Amino acid sequence: MIDLTDALAAVRGFRKADDVVITTMAASRAWMEGGMQPLDFTFVPSCMGHATSLGLGLALAQPQRRVIVCNGDGSMLMNLGSLVTITSQAPQNLVVLVLDNGVYEVTGAQPTPGSAEGRSLGHAVDFAAIARGAGFTAVYHFSTAEAWTAGAAQAFGVPGPVFIWLDVQPVPGRAGPRSPGPAAQRAQAFIQALGVRR
Amino acid sequence: MFASEQIVSTLASLGVTHVVTVPDSTIGRWEEGIQQSGIKLVRVCREGEAWSVAGGLVLGGATPIVMIQCTGLFESGDALRNMLHEWKLPIYSMIGYRSYLNQDTLPGDTTLVFTEPILAAWKLDVRLITEPSQLSVIAEHYRACKAAAIPGVALIAEGNA
Numbered sequence: 001m002i003d004l005t006d007a008l009a010a011v012r013g014f015r016k017a018d019d020v021v022i023t024t025m026a027a028s029r030a031w032m033e034g035g036m037q038p039l040d041f042t043f044v045p046s047c048m049g050h051a052t053s054l055g056l057g058l059a060l061a062q063p064q065r066r067v068i069v070c071n072g073d074g075s076m077l078m079n080l081g082s083l084v085t086i087t088s089q090a091p092q093n094l095v096v097l098v099l100d101n102g103v104y105e106v107t108g109a110q111p112t113p114g115s116a117e118g119r120s121l122g123h124a125v126d127f128a129a130i131a132r133g134a135g136f137t138a139v140y141h142f143s144t145a146e147a148w149t150a151g152a153a154q155a156f157g158v159p160g161p162v163f164i165w166l167d168v169q170p171v172p173g174r175a176g177p178r179s180p181g182p183a184a185q186r187a188q189a190f191i192q193a194l195g196v197r198r
Numbered sequence: 199m200f201a202s203e204q205i206v207s208t209l210a211s212l213g214v215t216h217v218v219t220v221p222d223s224t225i226g227r228w229e230e231g232i233q234q235s236g237i238k239l240v241r242v243c244r245e246g247e248a249w250s251v252a253g254g255l256v257l258g259g260a261t262p263i264v265m266i267q268c269t270g271l272f273e274s275g276d277a278l279r280n281m282l283h284e285w286k287l288p289i290y291s292m293i294g295y296r297s298y299l300n301q302d303t304l305p306g307d308t309t310l311v312f313t314e315p316i317l318a319a320w321k322l323d324v325r326l327i328t329e330p331s332q333l334s335v336i337a338e339h340y341r342a343c344k345a346a347a348i349p350g351v352a353l354i355a356e357g358n359a
Binding site for chain 2: 047048053082088184190
């Protein structure tokens, strides 16, 4: 298992200055604790499950810029079809990370239906197989901090769409992420940071 | 009600860059023309996705519309709420109004009961399009919504399921 903060530290390490990073749920909280940049999109408040779809739209509109989506496993399970939508468009500038802690952490760490604890058969779903089945060809799975540290360069170095599945340690008892400000104002600030002219 | 050429011409004149869609038997007939026009077609797996994909496109500087059936509107709720009302992204949509013109396929279709009240509940600016002569109404409404930076809906009456 990888500590969530360590998992995101590697993302920070490979993030280029003009990359967009979208975070949601527990990843938003942890990412904000590490400091923010104008091209960070804290997807709080969200429509749970839709960070991948939002990231796809951004990647299509900004093809010169890489978009990194830091998603949770519960969120991913809510919108598995988005993986198929992503590969149908095949944006080379999109990276989807699933930070898999097996629980809905912000609501009290109840098991997801994809986790071993949440399933009658007792074994977790295979996100790598799901991603491959959805059409991703660049698929990575890391279960330890050492493996993630060693493999992140390759995962961030190949053309997208890329799917990275990380087994992370849940942090039970932590509060959910707070919105860093009114969403509409943050949307406009983000548009400005992208240099979009209307 | 509208030929593909009419819709494509309207969308092109409005500067639409992407159509994010799940087809039905009416709007699906416009896909080929949309693709041939150079407007990018983004097929999503279910309609809720359409709003967040369109939201990302708007943030990134594109000009998408969402094109779905009213049944897809029913499944879109949380994504629509978040994108249009929390992030206040002015996404325009064309929504097919199933069975409005006839109920031959689905007598008693409950979409006729729920579609307009749900659009009202979501506080959306709607134009109901029931006649072929109203094509220009769509363009006028789109421009008005864009000028006001608000979302809008062209509710397109359909005859078949």
